[in-house]
Amino acid sequence: xxxxxxxxxxxxxxxPDPDELDDMAVVRAAAGxxxxxxxxxxxxxxxxxALVSRMLGQRDRAVIEDVAQDTFCDVFRKLRGWRPDGPAxxxxxxxxxxxRRAIDELRRRRPEPIAAPxxxxxxxxxxATRRREVVxxxxxxxxxxxxxxxxxxxxxxxxxxxxxxxxxxxxxxLGTVKSRLSRARAALRVALVEVHDE
Amino acid sequence: MSDRWTDRERExxxxxxxxxxxxxxxxRVLGVRATSRAWVYAGVAVAGVLAAAAAxxxxxxxxxxxxxxxxxxxxxxxxxGSDLVVAIGExxxxxxxxxxxxxxxxxxxxxxxxxxxxxxxxxxxxxxxVVADAITLTAGTWWYLVDCATVTKLDVAPMGKITVVRDAxxxxxxxxxxxxxxxxxDGRTVRVAYAAKPPAIAFTSKLPCGRCxxxxxxxxxxxxxxxxxxxxxxxxxxxxxxxxxEEGAYSWWFEHDGAxxxxxxxxxxxxxxxxxxxIDEPRQAAGWSGSDxxxxxxxxxxWALADLAHGxxxxxTMCEAASxxxxxxxxxxxxxxLVLRFTHAQRGKHYYIRRSR
Numbered sequence: 001x002x003x004x005x006x007x008x009x010x011x012x013x014x015x016p017d018p019d020e021l022d023d024m025a026v027v028r029a030a031a032g033x034x035x036x037x038x039x040x041x042x043x044x045x046x047x048x049x050a051l052v053s054r055m056l057g058q059r060d061r062a063v064i065e066d067v068a069q070d071t072f073c074d075v076f077r078k079l080r081g082w083r084p085d086g087p088a089x090x091x092x093x094x095x096x097x098x099x100r101r102a103i104d105e106l107r108r109r110r111p112e113p114i115a116a117p118x119x120x121x122x123x124x125x126x127x128a129t130r131r132r133e134v135v136x137x138x139x140x141x142x143x144x145x146x147x148x149x150x151x152x153x154x155x156x157x158x159x160x161x162x163x164x165x166x167x168x169x170x171x172x173x174l175g176t177v178k179s180r181l182s183r184a185r186a187a188l189r190v191a192l193v194e195v196h197d198e
Numbered sequence: 199m200s201d202r203w204t205d206r207e208r209e210x211x212x213x214x215x216x217x218x219x220x221x222x223x224x225x226r227v228l229g230v231r232a233t234s235r236a237w238v239y240a241g242v243a244v245a246g247v248l249a250a251a252a253a254x255x256x257x258x259x260x261x262x263x264x265x266x267x268x269x270x271x272x273x274x275x276x277x278x279g280s281d282l283v284v285a286i287g288e289x290x291x292x293x294x295x296x297x298x299x300x301x302x303x304x305x306x307x308x309x310x311x312x313x314x315x316x317x318x319x320x321x322x323x324x325x326x327x328v329v330a331d332a333i334t335l336t337a338g339t340w341w342y343l344v345d346c347a348t349v350t351k352l353d354v355a356p357m358g359k360i361t362v363v364r365d366a367x368x369x370x371x372x373x374x375x376x377x378x379x380x381x382x383x384d385g386r387t388v389r390v391a392y393a394a395k396p397p398a399i400a401f402t403s404k405l406p407c408g409r410c411x412x413x414x415x416x417x418x419x420x421x422x423x424x425x426x427x428x429x430x431x432x433x434x435x436x437x438x439x440x441x442x443x444e445e446g447a448y449s450w451w452f453e454h455d456g457a458x459x460x461x462x463x464x465x466x467x468x469x470x471x472x473x474x475x476x477i478d479e480p481r482q483a484a485g486w487s488g489s490d491x492x493x494x495x496x497x498x499x500x501w502a503l504a505d506l507a508h509g510x511x512x513x514x515t516m517c518e519a520a521s522x523x524x525x526x527x528x529x530x531x532x533x534x535x536l537v538l539r540f541t542h543a544q545r546g547k548h549y550y551i552r553r554s555r
Contacts, residue, residue, distance in 0.1 A: 034228065041224040053217035064217055072227045134213045157211065185203075192210045 020091055023084040030079040041072055044091060047159065048072070048098045054154050055102035055147075057139045067105050071098040088165065095159055096169035099151040103170075106147040134192070141191040145184055152177055153184045280332040281535050281551055286344050289358040290547040293475075295482050297337035297364030299551065309346035316343040321357075337364045366482055367550050369473040371496055374521045378437050383452055383459035390464065393472035394498035394522075396443035403434040403452035403459055412436045414450040414464075445544065468544070474498050475540055475550060476522075480532075486554050491532035496522045497540065503527075504539045 021029075021043045028036035045068070052067045074097050082093055142150050148170050155161040155169070163181075167174040203211065280302035282292060292299045305313060316327040321341045333342075344356045371393070378398035381388045383405075390397065401412055434452075443466045451459040477495040480486060497503065502516040503525050517523030529536065534554035541547055 037228055037231070038224050041227050045219040045223055049219045050216035054214065061217065065220060065223070068219065068223070069227055069230060073230060076231050131213045134210050138211065138214050158216075189203075189207060192207050 020089060026079065026082070026084065026090060029076070030082075037076065040075070044094050045072075047091060047095060051095055051098050051151075051154055051159060052102050054158065055099065055151060056105060057143070063105065067101050068098070071101045074101065087168075091159075092161060092165055092169070095155060095161070099155060099169060103147040103151055106150075137191040138188060141188045142184070144187060145180075148172055149180050149184060152181055153188075156181060282537055282549055284358075284360070286356055287358050288547070289360065290549055291361040291363060291545075292335075292549045292551065293363050293365040293367055294551045295364070295366035295553070297362060298334060299362055300332055300334050301360065302332035303342075303344050305344070305346070313344050313346055317341070321359075323357075335360060335362045337362050365550075367473070367475050367477040367495070369476065371474070371476050371498055371522045372469075372472050374499075381462065381464060383450070383462050385460040385462055387463040387465060390466050391469040391472075392440075392466070393469050393474070394500055395520075396440040396445075396466050398437055398440045399443065399464065400435060400437045401450060401452070403454075405434065405452050405454045405457060405459060407434040407452065407454050410434065410436075410452045410454045412438075412450065412452055414438070414448050416446050416448055474501060474542070474545070475538075475548070477538065477550060477552065480536065480552050480554075483553060483555055486532050486536075487534065488531055491529045491536060492526070493529055493536070493538065494524075494526040496524050498522050500544070501540050501542050504541050 021040050025036045025039055029040045048068050048071050049064070052071070053064050056064050056067065071094070075094055078097075082088075082090065084090075088096070142153065145153065152166045152170055152172065155166050156163070161169070163174055163177055166172070167177045170177075280300040281294075282299055283302050283304050284290065286303050286305055292301075303313060303315070312329050312331055314327045314329050315333055316323045317333060317335070317340050319338065319340065323341055323343050327343075339359065339361045341359050342357065374394060375392075375397040378400040379388075379390050380400045380402065381390075382402045390399065401414075403410055403412075445466055445468055448464040448466065449461050450464060451461050453459075475495065475497050477493070479494040480491050484491075497517050499517050499519055499521065501523075515523075515525065532554075536552040536554075538550040538552070539547065540550065
């Protein structure tokens with residue numbers, strides 16, 4: 001096969017996204033095929049756990065697992081409604097569901113106190129301790145945000161969603177997303193500077 | 199302040215490592231999914247059963263307001279008029295030349311605006327009910343159940359059996375047997391069918407009877423010897439009058455000097471196919487149209503022409519003769535149809551219908 005033919009094929013067939021499950025597998029999963037359903041879970045479980053665990057912060061691991069599980073149950077229930085040629089990639093669609101589940105969980109439960117970074121001596125400030133301090137600072141800063149903006153921040157900074165996708169997923173006005181995310185970044189930057197300067 | 203992160207800030211943000219999914223998380227999700235699907239299927243099944251039950255209840259609730267509908271191929275409600283009025287709970291046989299009779303149930307005015315009638319070929323009455331005062335029954339045996347369409351309760355047993363026979367009652371009556379029926383003590387079973395009354399039976403023994411004893415036992419009554427059937431006589435043959443028998447199965451044998459015949463059986467049964475009533479006048483479709491009508495015919499012994507359901511009493515005379523009796527009465531301003539009611543102690547009530555047109 002010549003280079004011209006190959007390039008033409010590439011032009012007519014979209015290159016599969018290695019981070020996304022292929023469309024046929026999605027269709028088979030929606031039809032109830034066990035192997036395809038397993039592939040879907042295994043493809044997206046890390047991203048779902050990442051979002052949910054960051055959303056819920058220091059909550060019990062069991063709660064995080066339950067929310068992730070409920071997310072996938074929702075995904076399978078609604079999967080026939082997702083269109084490969086629609087506006088959202090499958091990962092975006094699944095993360096949207098995960099974000100909503102996490103927001104529901106945050107609203108359902110009373111906010112848990114976020115532990116402030118421990119004051120430690122310089123001699124004990126090893127790398128692990130430093131990491132815990134950074135994480136605590138980030139969580140403390142994000143705890144000031146509403147659940148929707150917290151989700152918006154995580155979807156933007158850790159999962160790379162576009163502003164429009166975030167606004168659509170969370171049913172927030174696009175301008176509001178931009179302005180509030182800007183303020184969230186500023187607050188987080190201050191927190192990071194404090195950790196960095198210690 | 200810029201919205202872009204510095205490299206140092208990115209490095210700090212990257213230290214926030216998320217939770218990893220536990221081992222076997224996919225299995226857990228798929229297990230929950232299978233369980234939830236099973237619950238969904240069970241829920242759908244339960245919902246289906248509930249919906250069917252609700253539809254059935256709605257159907258029951260609305261049934262009284264439905265128009266008259268055909269219950270079964272042989273049964274249909276009658277909108278106006280009827281051939282015969284039947285007391286609720288009554289069981290009877292109707293003889294009609296066409297084999298189709300419109301029957302109205304007499305509720306003594308209790309059920310207004312109407313009755314719910316269920317008719318079926320068996321006593322379980324599984325056919326749907328119709329709301330009507332009268333129904334048409336075709337040839338066959340039908341069980342019926344009647345109750346009021348309203349909450350009114352009938353104070354009678356609302357169930358009965360009606361047999362419709364396609365019979366113009368023009369067949370000649372069978373002659374009563376004059377000679378006794380011969381049966382031998384050979385161990386076999388003999389069936390004797392009778393139209394009106396059991397005939398005389400002549401029993402014959404194989405024993406060298408000088409002075410034999412005949413035993414005739416109705417088996418349904420155990421080993422008790424019925425008085426009068428144990429007969430001592432001279433010779434191998436004994437004749438027992440027909441009025442000593444009734445419908446049933448008998449065992450019988452002769453006994454002599456300690457020896458006895460093998461036991462034989464005798465089945466005495468009414469012949470349901472034999473004509474019982476013969477109506478010579480009025481003839482079917484004679485066109486009397488309200489004028490006086492002569493009712494003439496014959497009936498077998500045991501029958502009584504009780505009265506005329508739609509006119510003056512025409513008799514009430516029981517035929518007690520050995521052979522058939524004649525009846526001959528006038529009915530003034532005879533209705534159409536004319537219904538002749540006959541009764542018999544064993545055969546029950548039989549209504550014979552004659553139509554003017």
